[in-house]
Amino acid sequence: MTDTVYDLAVVGAGVMGQFTADFARRRGAKVLLLDQWRIGDPRAASFSLTRSIRNDYMDPVYARLAFEARQLWLDFQRQTGESILIECGCLNLAKASVTPALSETYAERSYRVLEGLHLKAQAFDREGLEARFPQFDADLGRLDVEAGVMRVTPVVTALRARLQEASVLIEENTAVQRISRRGGLIAIDTAAGERAAERLVITSGLGSNDLLSRIEGCDLRLPLRPDRPNETKYLIPPAGKRAMFAPDRLPVFAYLDVGIYGHPFIEGETPGVKIGYYNPPDLNARPTSITSVQGFIDECMPALRDARMVDVQNADQCSYDLVADDDFILGAIPGLPGAAVGAGWRGTGYKFAPLIGRTLTELVFEGTTVEDISRFAPSRFEVSRAR
16 A cells, blocks of 8 residues: 555546545645546536536526535635636527427526526516617527626636645546555555545546446446537627627527527637537427527527637537436445545536535535535435446
């Protein structure tokens, strides 16, 4: 057994793993952070230029947790001095010619959740929407006020700097071969040698099952499957129109009933307005007239019809992990005391990262958490086998 023993080893150095390491080091813990790739690898689910931060979920549990995570992001921004959050709001849209039952659309249902939680939200009819956000052609708009877009690059830079300043050991391009209990410690065998820790957290996304299979005596397998947007485009408006697509005039926007989400144009940072088309995991979407980014523009965003469209080549084209029951996976690893796993972020997890990191840290150091995470327990899959 190696002479160096860490208080915590985190396997998976995406944003979830980095925040876990960050919260652990705040406790004075000696932390090891391992990853099979390098931090910021384009294949990883954390890779991007921008991410949405919003509270507008149809499930009040997720809406409340998103709001709690937002407070931690604001703390992180103050502590680091980085400009991370652009608070432009998130506008959910609906149009009767596309989704006739307007009262049952994502926009309206998530708005009711926000109101129920007493979070700031605004409602627009067609006339109000045209006055406030003339970029859109829709019958209904619901604005999540305390929302917006996050700059990912300064998050990566600030997190790494904090971890290095706190002497967190980061080992990139290091594959884990075996994990077991030895002499009261958790032994992690890697190609670079053995590492030992008192506690373990796995935040490896789609690689979680591979790691669980390498834990001696662990039968847990998680029903994860990869997914990614069907297409993601940048829309580059003519120079004379670009101001109307900046964050001070254009919020994050979405028509999730048809799988559309978008981010404003950030001058000097992104090529244009980003629009993605995907399959929302938490909706039983019905076929509509919108089946592509171009279809959304034609139907709901005429202000972009003269914009030049280009494919997003690298950023935002990573795969993310979906879960069979469409809930996060967050909790103790059965049969391995002192170990926990976080996975299954469903393409929506980035905004929750500091809350996830804090919760995983609480779990392995205290055995209990501030948030009730019983719903997300990995043990619900203990008898399952991934296919």
